[in-house]
Amino acid sequence: MIADPVTLGLLGLAALVLLIALRVPVAYAMIVVGGVGTSLLYGPAIFLGQLKTLAYGQFSIYDLSVVPMFVLMGGIATRAGLSSDLFRAANAWLGWMRGGTAMAAIAACAGFGAVCGSSLATASTMGRVALPELRRYGYHPRLATGTLAAGGVLGILIPPSVVLVIYAIIVEASVVTLFMAALIPGLLAVLLFILTIALLVRLDPALAPRGGTAGREEFVAATLGVLPTLFVFGLVIGGMYAGFYNPTPAASVGVFLVGLVWLWRRRPGLAELADALLETARTTGMIYLIVFGAEMLKIFMSRAGVPQAAAEWVAHAGLPPLVVVLLFLVALILLGCLMDSLSMILLVIPFFWPVLVEINGGPWQGAEGAAFGMSTEDLKIWFGIIALVVVELGLITPPVGMNVFVIAALAEDVPMAEIFRGVVPFFLSELGRVAILLLFPGLTLWLPRVLGG
Numbered sequence: 461m462i463a464d465p466v467t468l469g470l471l472g473l474a475a476l477v478l479l480i481a482l483r484v485p486v487a488y489a490m491i492v493v494g495g496v497g498t499s500l501l502y503g504p505a506i507f508l509g510q511l512k513t514l515a516y517g518q519f520s521i522y523d524l525s526v527v528p529m530f531v532l533m534g535g536i537a538t539r540a541g542l543s544s545d546l547f548r549a550a551n552a553w554l555g556w557m558r559g560g561t562a563m564a565a566i567a568a569c570a571g572f573g574a575v576c577g578s579s580l581a582t583a584s585t586m587g588r589v590a591l592p593e594l595r596r597y598g599y600h601p602r603l604a605t606g607t608l609a610a611g612g613v614l615g616i617l618i619p620p621s622v623v624l625v626i627y628a629i630i631v632e633a634s635v636v637t638l639f640m641a642a643l644i645p646g647l648l649a650v651l652l653f654i655l656t657i658a659l660l661v662r663l664d665p666a667l668a669p670r671g672g673t674a675g676r677e678e679f680v681a682a683t684l685g686v687l688p689t690l691f692v693f694g695l696v697i698g699g700m701y702a703g704f705y706n707p708t709p710a711a712s713v714g715v716f717l718v719g720l721v722w723l724w725r726r727r728p729g730l731a732e733l734a735d736a737l738l739e740t741a742r743t744t745g746m747i748y749l750i751v752f753g754a755e756m757l758k759i760f761m762s763r764a765g766v767p768q769a770a771a772e773w774v775a776h777a778g779l780p781p782l783v784v785v786l787l788f789l790v791a792l793i794l795l796g797c798l799m800d801s802l803s804m805i806l807l808v809i810p811f812f813w814p815v816l817v818e819i820n821g822g823p824w825q826g827a828e829g830a831a832f833g834m835s836t837e838d839l840k841i842w843f844g845i846i847a848l849v850v851v852e853l854g855l856i857t858p859p860v861g862m863n864v865f866v867i868a869a870l871a872e873d874v875p876m877a878e879i880f881r882g883v884v885p886f887f888l889s890e891l892g893r894v895a896i897l898l899l900f901p902g903l904t905l906w907l908p909r910v911l912g913g
Contacts, residue, residue, distance in 0.1 A: 465501060469764030472497045476757070476807075486803040487746070487753040494756030501763055510759065518755050519748055522708065523629055528744040529711030530620050533718055534576030535736040540722035542689045543585045546571040549686035551593070552674040559661035559668040561597050562607045565590040566653045569611030570646065571686075573618040574693045575718065578743075579801065579855055583612025583863040587870045600667045601874045603660065605867050606882020610653060612863040613852040613890075616801055617845075618646035619697055620714075623801055624848060625707065626751065630809050633840040635707045636700050640908040641841045645849060645897055652889045660885055688724075692717045701911055747802060754806030767811050771818040781819050781831040782898070785843070788812050789850045789894065796854020800862060804851050816843060838905055845904045846897050853890055856883040 472493045479489035498507045518524075537543070550564035550571070557563065569586045576582055587608045594604035616623050619639035628635045661668045674682065696714040699705055705713070761767060774784055788808075795804050820831045820839055832839055855863040864879050871879070897904055 465764040466766060466769050468497060468500060469761050469766035472757075472760060472764070473766070480799055486799050486807075487749040490750075490753030490757040490807070494753065494758075494760040497760035497764065498756070501760070510756075514755060514759075515752055518752055521629060523625065523635060524748075524751070526620075526625055526635070526707045526711045527622055527747055528740055529708065529715055530576075530622055530625075531578065531743045532736065532740040533620075533711060533714040534578055534581050535739050536715065536718045536722055537572070537575045537689075537692075538581070538585050539732055539736060540718055540725055542575060542692075542718070542721065543568065543572050543589050545682075545685040546689055547586065547589050547593070548682040552679045552682035556670075556673045557658075558665065558670040559603075559657045560670075561590075561594055562599060562603060562657045562668060563654045565594065565607055566611045566614075566650060566657070569608075570614045570618055570650045571689060571693075573615035573646075574620075574697065575689060575714065576615055578622060579612050579615040579852070580862060580866055582615030583609060583855075583866045584870075586611060587867050591867075591870055598669050601871065602878050602882040603657075603667045604882075605871050605874050605879040606884075606886060607653075607657065609856055609861070609863040609867045609879060609883050610886030612866065613855050614646065614649060614653075616852055616855070617642050617649065617848055619643060620707070620711065621848070622747070623805055623851070624844070626747075626802060627805050627809060627844050627848065630806070631813050631840045631844065633837070633844065636703075637841060637908045638844060639697065639707070640701060640911055641845050641904050642848070644903050644907055645845050645893070648896065648903070649849075649890070649893055652893055653886060656885050656889045688721045692721070703912075750803055750806055754803075754810070757807070758810045761811070767814045770811060771815040774815050774819065784815070784819060785846075785898070788815075789846065792847060792850045793853055793857065796851065796857045799854075801851040801854060804854060805847070809847070812847075813840075813843075834901065834905070838901075841908060842897075842901050842904050846894060849890065849894055849897065853887060856880075856887055 476489055476493045479492065480486060484492075495507050498510065546568040547564060550567035551561055554560040554564045554567065565586060568590065569582050572586055573579075573582050576585070590608060591604060594607075615621075619642050621639070621642065624638050624642060625635055627633070628638050657668075692714060695717060696710050699713065700707060700710045779787075792804060792808060795808065799807070816832075816839060817836060820834075820836060832842075834842065855861060858864075858880055861880065861883075864876065864883065868874065868876050868879055
């Protein structure tokens with residue numbers, strides 16, 4: 461047994477960062493560090509015994525079964541043409557303004573995120589739909605690509621969200637309550653993005669033209685065309701909010717409904733169906749492998765005492781609670797330069813969450829009996845939403861910026877640096893949203909309290 465387990469744990473963290481920097485897939489890096497670390501602490505027999513039951517124990521979690529269902533719902537929704545319907549409707553309502561088509565792209569990204577749950581899928585799908593229209597209307601490439609890369613991040617927060625489900629499992633929170641809490645911050649992001657576009661085109665009218673007004677028939681047709689999407693969202697998310705069913709049955713209802721829309725709109729071939737199922741299998745397999753690796757790493761770090769040591773150090777460092785949260789958020793932004801959003805949540809939250817719980821019951825307690833002025837259950841919800849907003853930033857932060865790479869693949873003639881310039885105003889807008897949510901926790905907690913989540 462190693463004399464100083466905490467030192468071994470810290471060395472393991474350094475090795476993990478090195479492996480990720482060397483572009484080793486995050487799941488494999490976590491499995492290697494977790495396996496080697498556990499073997500060094502307690503011997504390889506313990507590690508091998510752990511492998512016998514760990515995979516089944518992780519993947520048999522009922523709440524985790526919602527992941528492939530939401531992924532499949534997004535895949536079918538894409539093939540059913542719901543993304544095009546959303547963009548046409550939003551453009552009919554907003555396209556008459558200067559920059560209105562870009563605003564419509566943001567609104568459509570939010571709508572598609574409500575039936576998809578994946579940021580990369582939202583960016584890719586809406587990029588294919590909206591980018592040709594933005595080019596046709598003469599939008600500056602920087603604004604067009606920056607808008608779509610930023611709009612894609614809405615898929616991670618607007619419910620349903622795959623990453624939010626994973627966070628709920630880690631901190632043992634209610635998925636439905638988190639979905640309730642995410643709605644207002646998600647709509648706030650849409651509003652701030654639209655205001656950002658309005659400000660940009662006001663300062664530099666050359667970035668975007670003034671669009672034409674849709675004719676009456678076109679307006680009515682576009683508005684009616686979006687009703688199936690609103691119907692699906694209402695039954696899936698509204699049903700969960702009303703308590704009719706839990707997330708997994710809700711996702712099954714969503715798959716069934718978008719499947720009906722697909723059959724009604726077109727005759728899907730077996731090749732399309734097989735492609736949707738294979739895409740779901742690949743995405744789910746990737747997510748589950750990352751979950752497995754994160755659990756192995758968490759077990760090693762817990763046995764090494766790293767989270768406990770970090771919680772004890774921070775709790776006795778005398779830092780105000782809000783400063784600790786800010787330090788955590790800065791760490792998330794920096795990690796966003798190295799890894800994807802799901803990996804960040806799985807890697808970081810098991811370390812951060814025990815620290816926040818320790819602080820909330822520590823010497824900074826106020827009149828409410830808790831350092832943050834809220835219960836541990838409310839703290840789970842509030843911090844989870846803020847953390848997810850910051851994780852979104854990693855999708856548009858250089859040098860990784862996965863959404864930027866997705867849009868760059870669709871707009872090959874636009875330099876990567878130009879796309880990153882385009883997302884800077886939206887990045888600043890997201891920082892503003894983080895500040896609002898930090899200062900006004902009620903924006904996150906109001907809806908769950910009203911609906912009894």
